Amino acid sequence: MAVRKSISAMSGAEKTAFINALRQLKTTAVNGRNYNWYIDQHVTFFSRTADNISHAHQAPSFFPWHREYLRLLEIDLQTVSGNTDIFIPYWDWTGGASPFTADFLGSITNGSVSSGNFSPAWGWSLYRSSIQTPFLQRRVGQNASRPSAATVSAVQSWQVYDQSPWNSTVSNSYRNRNEIELHNRVHNYVGGHMATREAPNDPAFWLHHCNIDRLWWLWQTSRGIDTYQPRTGFTSGVIDNDETMRPFAAGRTPSAVRDINSLGYSYA
Template sequence: MAVVRKSVAAMTTAEKTAFINALRQFKTTSVSGRSYNAYIDLHITFFARTSDGISHAHQSASFLPWHRAFLTMLELDLQTVSGNPDIFIPYWDWTGGASPFTADFLGSITNGSVSSGNFSPSWGWSIYRSSIATSFLQRRLGMNASSPSAATVTTVQGVTVYDQSPWDPTVFNSYRNRNEIELHNRVHNYVGGHMGTREAPNDPVFWLHHCNIDRLWWQWQATRGIDTYQPRTGFTSGVIDNTETMRPFSTATTPSAVRDISNLDYSYA
């Protein structure tokens, strides 16, 4: 059954509770042989260029479809572990939408740490493979960067070309690259703490942030075309092509396969 992904501001109390409880349950329960910590391992593994010489998750053309597949996989796992098919990943509109860092949702912050309440150790949230020496979830809101403005989002959304050679952070006329650098990276740095590391999924706001990135890409696709991924065919060195498998997903998971969210059983409110 298709779900509708809502903004944090539009969520009901019951929806918030269901989402965070599913995350907590997934920390200690396996689905299809993986628990929540497997997602942290996957993000660490695919953060940079892998042994096959390909950049899958970041600084390449597949940044947006890779994370779309990553989000979809987690959403399905949360539905399975909770037994609730209505569970959805909400999106955080960081241009001025409601903050997710509240005591009743992703946890309030005290001196840069989530040391009590939701997503604290006593609540049942442990830190895994952390490059930060702490047992508490760390956040440093605004210390390293500001969040993107609505004007910046409008500018990025106005780029008409999905991507182009050399498919890396040096490409200026590239929606994928501008989104990744000016929106995605900036929010990771704005939140800071664990969100500023390779093990960013330690912080559940990772999913809300990437859900908003995916929503913006979907809006861009609605204007520019759903089938606009570049590079198109063949095997471009170091890059995932339109019909090439994105690791670590199934062989059927290509950029082309995830281009249309109406085929992935979710939509955006």
């Protein structure tokens, strides 16, 4: 079972193994996927699909969709590297540790990542980039601040998972409060490619979403693991508890991913 650690608890060897596996997956397909497949899916399911269903954002399936997305990446990184100890680390943005260091995601935080880790010379290329540049872009701290511990605590205190109208306007919704006040804020805090729908171009995406998944798991252990709404039926425009989330395999429903113990990972 993979144990996902905070970036502050990672050893140098664990950091190196993680970033090298990402680089391998950029050019090598495993399990029918390479790294660019993940960017494709995020772009495709970022907003409502042609059949008018929201999967990845501004909808109840925000949490389970990204949980399955992270789970597949973790499996692919382990497969491509041959190292079953690799895990996706989480970035607790309320703490002092930063992922933007020379030995990890690269130390450039304002402008083009034109040298060091995740630069083109290192072996990282952009894909489906709406920013016209050959380099990964970051604008850390220029457009937003990181959520504080107090903000996280306030968001975690919401008791209702989600409710109608199941979108970005609902107020009494843990899912929507987390998505807007924590998730969106950190994407804007990092800026550059992280502030676009092709955000997985920046590997900071995975560390950020791993923390979002961790917070949901903490919320679940307090409020109930099987608390997803809407439960069953044919709720217009969103994924019900027992409906398959696209583009994942048949049966990958919110219900199927509700318990991380059955998914093969835990949080340190």
